[in-house]
């Protein structure tokens with residue numbers, strides 16, 4: 001028989017699913033896949049439940065419910081001072097994952113190059129390849145994950161159609177500095193290309209750090225496609241409600257891709273997310289401070305156990321280097337042993353690379369109840385004791 005599509009055939013199941021399955025098999029505490037263990041705000045869920053019962057439950061408008069598109073535009077204004085026309089510049093998708101697929105399919109084609117920054121969120125590479133474009137990799141490296149000007153410049157060419165940036169960045173927990181964003185903006189303008197900005201963690205940025213959407217930089221308003229996710233902002237990852245903000249001429253083909261990928265998103269969830277986005281500033285402040293305290297709760301004990309805990313400026317992930325613990329083996333072996341023996345699941349960072357990546361880094365997800373984190377730390381403490389620190 002003829003072969004099935006070469007991008008997806010034989011592709012590994014995502015590391016998140018694999019680690020969650022392993023966690024279940026071993027009855028382990030799952031600090032691997034990124035999802036909170038407490039559902040988001042009750043009032044937001046009540047709006048969804050009420051709307052589900054009261055209806056309507058038929059196809060909403062293809063671009064999304066007007067109330068939600070308005071709420072996305074308002075949120076852009078409230079937090080980032082972006083003036084967005086909700087009618088021509090916003091589309092609602094079934095999660096940021098669909099938003100990424102729609103954006104990539106609408107923007108690139110064979111012959112185009114797309115710059116990807118490694119470590120990268122796993123779906124980027126397959127989507128770019130499926131669109132027929134050529135990925136060009138630029139790595140940022142631990143511990144600072146700083147973008148190197150020379151390397152980035154080298155990645156741009158006359159073939160570059162777009163750069164995909166994830167800010168705040170999963171799995172590095174890095175928030176791009178103003179200078180780095182300026183560098184990206186300058187190169188996008190010089191090489192006349194677009195930026196697909198995965199900003200799903202826009203509201204999870206800690207203390208003295210400041211999230212700046214690339215779209216707000218001079219000259220970038222018309223070149224950026226900005227993606228958000230209700231899953232992250234409202235701790236409701238299973239809802240899969242995403243949103244794209246882009247200038248009308250870019251949104252137009254993206255909406256056409258959307259109309260043939262999912263066409264629309266469940267109306268009750270859209271209505272509830274519209275309500276959620278309009279929540280008071282205190283909601284957003286609490287999201288940040290709760291997660292910050294969880295970050296702090298696990299960071300020090302992890303360091304005391306012998307991990308080198310890398311800086312965490314945003315997202316709900318912390319990356320640790322285990323090379324000083326005396327463990328012999330790579331990150332995949334470390335995570336496998338840890339889930340089997342310590343009963344704690346994490347994610348090996350090498351899974352976030354299309355090319356060769358580092359081999360001694362693991363990512364812990366900390367959006368879990370304090371007692372769950374404490375229990376995981378107890379398990380780890382005992383388990384880590386067996387390795388002779390070097």
Ligand code: PMP
Pocket residue numbers: 034094095096097098121166170198200229230231232237240241242
């Ligand atoms: N981008 C990044 C960087 C993510 O971490 C996630 C996490 N799930 C997504 C996109 C996908 O978001 P969604 O669940 O809304 O599809």
Ligand code: GLN
Pocket residue numbers: 014016017032033034035170
């Ligand atoms: N974004 C989540 C993470 O990084 C995973 C989402 C998924 O499993 N597709 O853990």
